[in-house]
Amino acid sequence: MATKQKLLTDISLKGLEIAPSQIRGAVRIVPLLRRQVRGDFRLVRRDYHEDIAVVSLAGRITVPEMQYYSYIPHGLVLSWSDDGSPIAAFGGQMFKPDGKRLDCGCASVRLMHRMAKREAKNQLRLLPLHLAMEGFLSLFFSGPDIAWSEYSKYALAHGLGSRYEMSFSGRYIAGLEDALRVFEIHPRQVGVLVFVAETLASAFVVPTPEDYRALHTSLLEDFYGELIYEYSMMFDKPFPMDLSVDDAKIHSLADLRNAIAKMRTDWAAFQGFMAEGLLQSPLNSQRVYTMGPFVLQRFITSLHPKEENHIGEAIIREDGELEYLKTYRLSAAQTRRVYLLSQLHFYNWNIDATATALGNTREEFVTRLETAGFGYLLNQQVRDAARKKRKK
Template sequence: MALKSKLLTDISLKGLDIAPSQVRGAVRIVPLLRRQVHGDLRLLRRSYDEDITVVSLEGEMTKPGMKYFSYVPHGLVMSWSDDGSPVASFGGQIVKPDGKRLDCGCASVRLMHRMAKRESANQLRFLPLHLAMEGFLSLFFSGPDIAWSEYSRYALSHGLGSRYETAVSGRYIAGLEDALRVFEIHSRQVGVLVFVAEALASAFVVPTPEDYRALHTSLLEDFYSDLIYQYGLLYDTTLPMDVSVDESKINSLADLRGAIAKMRSDWASFQGFMAEGLLQRELHSQRVYTAGPFVLQRFMTNLQLKHENYIGEAIARETGEIEYLKIYRLSEAQTRRAYLLSKLAQYNWNLDATAKALSHTREEFVCRIEAAGFGYLLNQQVRDAARKKVKKS
């Protein structure tokens, strides 16, 4: 895996083995087994019971007073050692209160500070997937740097304003809860690749098998794009895949062992190929926290329209080995919004230059911005003129 200043530039399964998948309905779960468990990094789930969580983002390269609102069912607490020694069991550690709880009558609210907060010398609490989603929402958030006349006063004063995205809880993905309940957990298993109707829905990796057993059901508390939810409703089975041993070539136990080893290798290669939309894909990563020999970072794959695109977070060693990984697959609408914002930022928010780069007329590009939900960034005169000209043509 290529590394640049300890930041991931792609995702690989270095140090992990892919085991044969298990299928139930449209859900395929592929176990990931760690070859060498170091033990110098551990993850613990900290559950929350509130209806909504408000996270203050001050100090995280955001505007003063910026806050993140979402339902947050749990956080993760990472503990590490700087010298490679095993981390003490979590049963002997002191659990600190996290944030404040408010009872508002109709709903309960938890107030928290920062997406990733250091709690002691070698302990950090962060909010899984929300860390990645907050980074996604903050992309190009400040809006135009130049006061172009085409933009509204709101855009020039407040940038993108209140950005939001919607997602679906894993409990609503058809068949996922049953699959997690009945599937076998291997002795060296530290993660999974989850496919719904053969579409990669999640990749989840933790440092140790003990951590994975404790966090196995947390996949139900993660959020998924509406695309995965729809796949779960539309399909009730996976594609047929048959890998078998040619009996005519088996003349001894050694032949049988070799044939089974080859079959498992073929399975691993094929299942890795199924996740090619994530694996070895160019990443844009951002460092969140350096914890001794580990770096907590969030990332986004290079955006490609009509292709799978992901955001996520990872903890990697100095060697590039991934100790923690969690991803979220962007829907096509989310990809389009991020793509448009990235192109506008690339051309300094100049409408004409961006439209030309995308092979659009100015009016077509304005209508595309409207369709993506960003029409409020433009002044009304520009929007009306574009609608009128497109309607005539």
């Protein structure tokens, strides 16, 4: 049964094929093709037109500590069948209003409940990528469990308080809009791996080719990290990587067909290798919702500071086949912030024990917290002592 399905430990492209990439400027888009389209799981975009959205994570808008604020251009409405029967086209379906709209004069606001909300027996509304980001922001959010004397009254009372992260709309990634406009969409294409200057920016997978065609340009409405934005501005072309057929070995159409098939296989394997920071990385996953034979999960990679790290959300079948995937690459600064929090959590928020484990003096570790933007968690005496030690 789906409720017994294990959590994701890595991203498997089971049921998918990697096709040859297409390049435009520094943007490389690698199509993902589905071998067998079943049609019993579908999704459709629901557009929002407000300047900002406020999502109540506890189901109540009145709890400030449990709200998520962001610009959210669209949601996804998921529909599925429990018995494997195909789902009718979405064009004729009617959807209920999603939350409330407020006009505040200078800005419009949409109030919504939960990142993933059941709307009907076999229908769920999901806020794509924001589900993953909210999980990232809430990591170790409660702060110290023990009233250590080093922490400020604010940290002991409110934990991390209001956490935030900055990102860039896909429209600011140089070349991405042009690439999505001109690139060919394969008949069986259900997703993409997006590289910018040969750096994996995101992965996106949906259940059917029809769903992908409808959501192809939605990649522009996703958000991307600072690293991806900077790379798109710094580089105007990727590294040269070419494969060719040795014409000396071609003596018939069969030889040509086999040579091209091998070239495609080699190219797919290499492009999978390019994405190994996501596809080969161990994951820490959390089950969010069970939908009949499908399970919605969000995840984060190992958080090693010297490696690339990603957050994301996925929907998989009972047999492990990937039906939906959306990821976001963390910047080095974002990784450092959550890594420091994870180490503090592991050592019960003990400053000295954490500093020793990381090979730092007490003052060096306090400086790392200050640099990462978490200085407000510490009382002023601890911060002043570290500052004086640095000056000496």
